[in-house]
Amino acid sequence: MANQTNCSILSAKYTPQTVLSKTVWLSDKLFSLKVSRDPAFHFAPGQFARLGLSISAADILTPNEWRAYSMVSHPSEDALEFFSVVVPDGKFSPTLAALAPGDTLWINKTVFGFLTLDQFADGDDLWLVSTGTGLSAYISMLREASTWQRFKRIVVLHGVRHAGELAYRDELLHLQNQHSTLGERTDKAALVYLPVTSQEPLKPELSPAITPQHLSANRLTTLLARGELEERTGVTLDPERSRIMLCGNPAMVTDMRALLAERGFAAGRRGVAGNLAVENYW
Ligand SMILES: Cc1cc2nc3c(=O)[nH]c(=O)nc-3n(C[C@H](O)[C@H](O)[C@H](O)COP(=O)(O)OP(=O)(O)OC[C@H]3O[C@@H](n4cnc5c(N)ncnc54)[C@H](O)[C@@H]3O)c2cc1C
Ligand SMILES: NC(=O)c1ccc[n+]([C@@H]2O[C@H](COP(=O)([O-])OP(=O)(O)OC[C@H]3O[C@@H](n4cnc5c(N)ncnc54)[C@H](OP(=O)(O)O)[C@@H]3O)[C@@H](O)[C@H]2O)c1
Numbered sequence: 270m271a272n273q274t275n276c277s278i279l280s281a282k283y284t285p286q287t288v289l290s291k292t293v294w295l296s297d298k299l300f301s302l303k304v305s306r307d308p309a310f311h312f313a314p315g316q317f318a319r320l321g322l323s324i325s326a327a328d329i330l331t332p333n334e335w336r337a338y339s340m341v342s343h344p345s346e347d348a349l350e351f352f353s354v355v356v357p358d359g360k361f362s363p364t365l366a367a368l369a370p371g372d373t374l375w376i377n378k379t380v381f382g383f384l385t386l387d388q389f390a391d392g393d394d395l396w397l398v399s400t401g402t403g404l405s406a407y408i409s410m411l412r413e414a415s416t417w418q419r420f421k422r423i424v425v426l427h428g429v430r431h432a433g434e435l436a437y438r439d440e441l442l443h444l445q446n447q448h449s450t451l452g453e454r455t456d457k458a459a460l461v462y463l464p465v466t467s468q469e470p471l472k473p474e475l476s477p478a479i480t481p482q483h484l485s486a487n488r489l490t491t492l493l494a495r496g497e498l499e500e501r502t503g504v505t506l507d508p509e510r511s512r513i514m515l516c517g518n519p520a521m522v523t524d525m526r527a528l529l530a531e532r533g534f535a536a537g538r539r540g541v542a543g544n545l546a547v548e549n550y551w
Contacts, residue, residue: 282379283321283332284310288372289348294436298355299402300366301341301436303348304374312344314409314416315514316382320351321375322364332375336361337550339382339405339516341437343412349376352405352436384514384548386410386419388537392544393510395420395458398489398525400428403517403550408437411444411460420458420512423448424502428489428521430468432475438464461502465489490524508533512544519549 284307292301312318317339321332342350355366368374384406386395395416397407404427410416416423429435441462448460464475471484483501492498499505506513506529513534515522526534529545537543 283319283375283377285373286349286376288368288370288374290370291368295433297366299353299434299436300355301350301352302365302368302374303342303350304376306347306349307376307378310349310376310378310380312340312380313385313387314340314344314413315385315406316340316380317406318349318351318380319377320365321377322361323375324360324364334361334364335377336365337381339384339402339409339548340380341405341408343409346412352402352408354402382406382548384516384546386416388542388546389512389544390542391419392512393421394424394504394507394512395422396424396426396504396506396511396513398426398428398513398515400489400517400521401434401550403515403548404437406516406548407514408440411441417448417457422461422504423458424461424463424504426463426465426489426498426502428465428467428517430466432464432466432469432471435464435466435475438475461504463498463502465492489521490528493525493528506532506534508544513546515545515547517550519551522547522549 287305289303289305294300317337319335320338321335323329323332324334326333338351340349341352353362353365356362399407425441445460445462448457466486467488468486470486515525534545535543536545
């Protein structure tokens with residue numbers, strides 16, 4: 270019987286993994302999980318996995334709900350890391366949020382997604398634009414050494430409703446301190462990290478790089494339309510030199526994409542690299 274179970278797990282499209290640790294960024298809203306990893310599970314920064322849970326199923330050993338989640342971890346890390354929102358009436362995320370170390374999470378063996386840096390020809394500035402948990406895919410890219418060698422500057426924009434939702438801020442501020450010089454190409458890019466809150470003004474201590482007049486509550490799209498994104502970051506958008514990724518809320522992606530199209534940005538087509546790559550989270 271045990272042998273039969275082992276055989277069916279091996280032939281299944283997914284593997285059972287174990288939750289190793291959990292970080293709660295904001296109670297009842299945002300958390301990250303570190304999960305054991307099947308040695309055969311390989312991915313590129315920016316790709317996503319399909320996570321499975323057994324939700325109200327007769328057989329608790331068979332996952333019956335699946336959702337896409339970007340890997341936050343670097344491909345070489347022993348554990349996989351995921352960053353999740355809790356959708357109040359969601360079918361999947363509240364159960365995912367209730368997992369504790371030792372619990373099982375199922376992971377599809379196949380990885381998915383094209384929000385990867387190989388979509389772009391080299392450029393000077395890489396803009397990583399996210400709302401909410403859309404930041405997930407970028408953390409993995411920023412943990413990859415070659416990302417820092419391909420660009421002169423990396424601009425990370427993280428749009429959230431409230432400052433308490435600025436997950437991974439310490440890691441981003443640490444990277445910003447490590448890579449703080451805007452200048453000629455070296456082996457390391459400079460990082461500009463710009464958190465933006467839409468429902469309350471930012472406090473200065475949350476974003477040391479921002480001057481007081483740049484703390485007002487806003488959406489990323491409003492800032493782009495007003496020219497304030499470039500003013501706040503000190504980096505000019507230029508279709509020849511800038512490469513932009515958009516990830517997160519589909520309405521943000523649509524609106525941002527339309528604004529960027531007016532500035533000469535478009536996704537690649539038929540093997541021709543573009544200067545824009547996007548991923549919608551729902
Ligand atoms: C390619 C891809 C990658 C994804 N990566 C992540 C990830 O890294 N982290 C993550 O938390 N989610 C991610 N998602 C979303 C995730 O798959 C689920 O939709 C989410 O966990 C909610 O599941 P649910 O069943 O609780 O609610 P669902 O029934 O799936 O969604 C209900 C509603 O909740 C809202 N919603 C869904 N996901 C989010 C979100 N991430 N942020 C804010 N509002 C949301 C939308 O209004 C949606 O209509 C990704 C989705 C895709 C397509
Ligand atoms: N029922 C409620 O009142 C309520 C309240 C909060 C969250 N929620 C739920 O909580 C979940 C997570 O919410 P979340 O805040 O993490 O994610 P979210 O809804 O995607 O919001 C993240 C950020 O994206 C911004 N945004 C939304 N649409 C945009 C657009 N078209 N252009 C530019 N920016 C845009 C939001 O600004 P804005 O703040 O200006 O929209 C916010 O700053 C969702 O399921 C949501 O429905 C519900």
